Amino acid sequence: MKPFKFYLTAVPKLFAALLLLFISLLPLSTFAAENYQAGDKLYVAPTTGANIRTAPSLQASVVTKLKYNNVVTVAADTLPAQPLQITVPDFNNGFLNMQGHWVKVKTGTTTGYVFDGMLSKYKGLELGNHQEDAYYAATFGKPATKSIPRSEVVQGHTVKYETVINTYPKGLVEELTVFDDCPDLTYTFKFSFNEAYWLINRMMVGADAVQDVKISKKGTETVLTFYSST
DSSP states (O other): OOOOOHHHHHHHHHHEEEHHHHHSSSGGSSSSSSSSSOOOOEESSSSHHHHESSSSTSSEEEEEEEEEEEEEEOOTOOOSSEEEEEEOSSSSSEEEEEEEEEEEEEEETEEEEEEOOOOOOOOSOTOOOHHHHHHHHHHHHEEEEEEEEEEEEEETEEEEEEEEEEEEETEEEEEEEEEEEEEEEEHHHHHHOHHHHHHHHHHTTTTTTTEEEEEETTTTEEEEEEOOOO
């Protein structure tokens, strides 16, 4: 039988080893830009840009401000383990919580820390470009389109219309229903909320006719609904 002293010294070492193994097995998908690793190149997702800071803290000084769609590289010595939660607009006079971590990045000769909730593996649609369908096809693959005939009785008359569903192979489903000249749209994003949120953010730039915007989380999916009054 081994001395009791052995257990006093061995148990902490065993616990530390198991803890290190557990941390190493944590899925990277918990971070904002899905499955990123050191060396990955990510895009600045907010249309207003994002700050690079000297330390992983909102109180740390700003090294530089990055612009929308600027590219950063995840540093080799980054440790995205310091969580951060911020509030972001829900585009309907409310707010949503966005969770993520600080990540160390490089851009040019600059190195610093960025909240990874503001980074995306998807390059956003350029500002001023309104070709959303072409962007979605280039980013999420050519969609399969299905039309569903519908009808409704209005003041004794049957009005026929349809719902068009575009299913993109890489995690996006778009549903468009036009009734009474007011399009109702539903977007289902089958990837992380943070990634989905910034695509919605870009979609809302200059969308003056958009009303009744609703963003909801359903399991691993994010659902956006709204209608246009034009």
